[in-house]
Amino acid sequence: MADLDPAEKIKELSSTLASVESVLDLDAKRTEIEQLREQSADPELWEDPDNAQKVTRRLSNLESIVTKVNGIRQRLDDLGVLYELAEAEDDADTRAEADRELAALRKEIGELEVRTLLNGPYDEREALVSINSQAGGVDAADWAQMLQRMYLRWAERHGYPTEIYETSYAEEAGIKSTSFAVKAPFAYGTLRGEHGTHRLVRISPFDNQNRRQTSFAGVDVVPVVEKSDHIDIDEGDLRIDVYRSSGPGGQGVNTTDSAVRITHLPTGIVTSCQNERSQLQNRATAMSMLQAKLLERKRREEKAELDELRGDSVSSWGTQMRNYVLQPYQSVKDVRTGLESGNPSGILDGDIDDFIDAEIRWMRSQEQGPE
Structure with a gap:
């Protein structure tokens, strides 16, 4: 042009x-x-x-x-x-x-x-985003927190409301896990391509020998459930724990055991909420999060069955989806789409629209299959 x-x-x-x-x-x-x-x-x-x-x-x-x-x-x-x-x-x-x-x-x-490509069955929904630190020790925990900030900054740039439901802080730095909602139409359809493992390579700020460290964090994106969704959960399949909310360094956020953790025993899915002062409210939110994750699990299983019936050899998009390299050079590259940027500081500050758009186009091409 x-x-x-x-x-x-x-x-x-x-x-x-x-x-x-x-x-x-x-x-x-x-x-x-x-x-x-x-x-x-x-x-x-x-x-x-x-x-x-x-x-x-x-x-x-x-x-x-x-x-x-x-x-x-x-x-x-x-x-x-x-x-x-x-x-x-x-x-x-x-x-x-x-x-x-x-x-x-x-x-x-x-x-x-x-x-216009966001016409999947749940694409119009709000999104529930979960981030977990993986391999890499304290660097991975720090990396998980950097990713949380990246997505919250992205939402802020677009004026999308967010609500953090749970954050489990690591002892030295960063976070073990976090879950938050992006409360905007089409948030799920927009963000679902972010699902997968994000890999960071940098000089570790926690290593006194200044060695290069590779760390990993997992991002999961599911649609928020609605009243019309049918997700049957047997109370006997649940383990419900209550505990005291804590902040960075293990400091207590409140003085009551109001935080709630729900474990779905058949699948091993765990959800937590600690943002409300009421144990009942936290339990309701954690249950809603569990329903959302089970809904997405069901959708992925149905897609896998359909892929198998179609003879689709690419039944999974794989886990690793983006590499962020800060040392020895500056680069962010999406594994699936091949899109690359030399501005990791901008990306980590929430400027990820180009990556999101490329992922949406790529996912649609995969879902449509060969002509």
Whole structure:
């Protein structure tokens, strides 16, 4: 696109946006918006708070999509006028402004194009992200905390609310594990490609001989469960422990045994919550997290069975998915997509959209299989 004149660039972007508009089916979304607005205006809706929240969340999501697409279409139309003005007045500043807007629109339309690929059964859901330190000792615990910060910073950049449910701190530095929710529409579909093992190579700040250390942390992403999900859990399959919440260095967060850990004995899945002061609230949240993890386990098992029936030899995406190298050179590379960046500091500060978009495209290509 670099060799095209502005009018041709705008034409190409307009064509891409038209394809996005077609896939999103904005007319159907506008019809659904009107229906949801009528439902939300009904006072009886709030007699069922769970359903009311579902309706209002869906309405907000649809309005956001339609408003965003309409806004981009309007900006694209205005951009042509801005270039004409710059040409007519031979104004370098206006031309530079138009070039910046063109670049911004190209990025936003690209993001919308990726959004159209998020049509899996749970892609619209909020996400529950869990991070666990793996091999590498204290460096791995520190690495797990760096990853937690990376995802929280990514969410903050986009204005997505987050809620940390549990953090288990390591003795010397970093964390053993953490679980948090990203409370935004399509958070699961957006982040599910982050599932897997993340590998860090650097000079260890905890080694007095300044040796290079490789450490690993596992990231798990599951969709938040909804009322309509059917996950049967036998109480006899659960071990429920209560304990006192602790912070860095083992310091007590509160003075009561309010934190709750639930172990699902048949699968070995463990969930914990310590962010509420009430043991009952923590138990409810931990149970919801367990349901989410069992739901995702069921989805993955069903996919594996389908892959086997199709004769798909790539039934698993593997565990290692991204390498972060800080020494002896600076690089972040995704194992599956091949995307690479020489700016690990930016990546670790939450600038991971390019990696996320590449993963979404790659996952879709794997799920569709060969033509």
